Amino acid sequence: MNTFKINHRTSSGYDVLDLYGELDAHTASQLEDSLKLLIDSQKSNIIVNCKDLDYIASAGLGVFMAYIEDVRSSGGDIKLTNMNDKVYNVFDLLGFPTLYDILDDESDAINKFLSEA
Amino acid sequence: MDNITTYQITVAASTKNLAKVREFISEHATSEGFSPQTVADLCLAVDEAYTNIIKHAYKFDASKSVKIDLEFDDQKLSVRLRDKGESFNEDKYVMPDISEQIKNKRRGGMGIYLMKKLMDKVTYDTSGSENEIIMLKKRE
Numbered sequence: 692m693n694t695f696k697i698n699h700r701t702s703s704g705y706d707v708l709d710l711y712g713e714l715d716a717h718t719a720s721q722l723e724d725s726l727k728l729l730i731d732s733q734k735s736n737i738i739v740n741c742k743d744l745d746y747i748a749s750a751g752l753g754v755f756m757a758y759i760e761d762v763r764s765s766g767g768d769i770k771l772t773n774m775n776d777k778v779y780n781v782f783d784l785l786g787f788p789t790l791y792d793i794l795d796d797e798s799d800a801i802n803k804f805l806s807e808a
Numbered sequence: 809m810d811n812i813t814t815y816q817i818t819v820a821a822s823t824k825n826l827a828k829v830r831e832f833i834s835e836h837a838t839s840e841g842f843s844p845q846t847v848a849d850l851c852l853a854v855d856e857a858y859t860n861i862i863k864h865a866y867k868f869d870a871s872k873s874v875k876i877d878l879e880f881d882d883q884k885l886s887v888r889l890r891d892k893g894e895s896f897n898e899d900k901y902v903m904p905d906i907s908e909q910i911k912n913k914r915r916g917g918m919g920i921y922l923m924k925k926l927m928d929k930v931t932y933d934t935s936g937s938e939n940e941i942i943m944l945k946k947r948e
Contacts, residue, residue, distance in 0.1 A: 753915030
């Protein structure tokens with residue numbers, strides 16, 4: 692009944708995860724596996740595109756909390772883009788906008804990475 | 809005399825049922841006239857409460873079940889989740905410091921905070937072998 696999927700692609704040399712559907716305690720392990728796979732293969736400039744993410748519960752936010760430090764300590768970051776208002780609201784309630792880069796779209800994320808390089 | 813409508817669902821304690829539980833809340837709250845944002849808030853609060861029961865009260869034992877009662881009256885919605893697992897001690901709960909957790913690669917503890925933020929009132933009670941959590945949301 693839960694519908695969640697992840698597509699992985701690269702854009703201008705950055706790894707992009709496109710999220711689709713509902714991210715909760717049941718589906719969070721899929722995101723965890725995808726992030727682990729990238730981190731294990733030394734990828735640390737990651738963009739997570741939330742355009743088609745319809746829902747997020749705290750288990751989903753927990754995945755970003757658990758891996759951001761690994762990515763940042765190897766000089767990279769996880770940048771989140773294209774969130775709808777409902778999803779952004781959950782990040783906002785927990786104070787994530789001061790701790791994570793949440794940007795309008797992919798080109799903003801790429802520009803942010805470039806400005807930090 | 810208040811007009812009271814109630815709905816009930818009993819679900820196995822498995823994260824597989826999260827979408828089904830959200831659908832149950834969303835369907836009834838929408839037909840009772842709650843706004844899309846409030847319906848989204850209710851779904852999230854119930855999702856967090858149910859997830860906590862699965863993880864902490866029942867430790868992922870899917871042979872256990874959770875009863876969810878939804879009650880609407882003229883002023884509010886009340887949702888009650890009941891389980892017979894390990895009880896939760898609210899007094900020991902501390903709001904997580906997210907930036908500290910990130911540094912330590914830790915997560916968790918955010919569900920209760922969200923429930924309290926999203927709902928007007930959240931209460932825990934244990935009597936005998938049964939735990940219950942009741943969350944209230946006033947009509948807009």
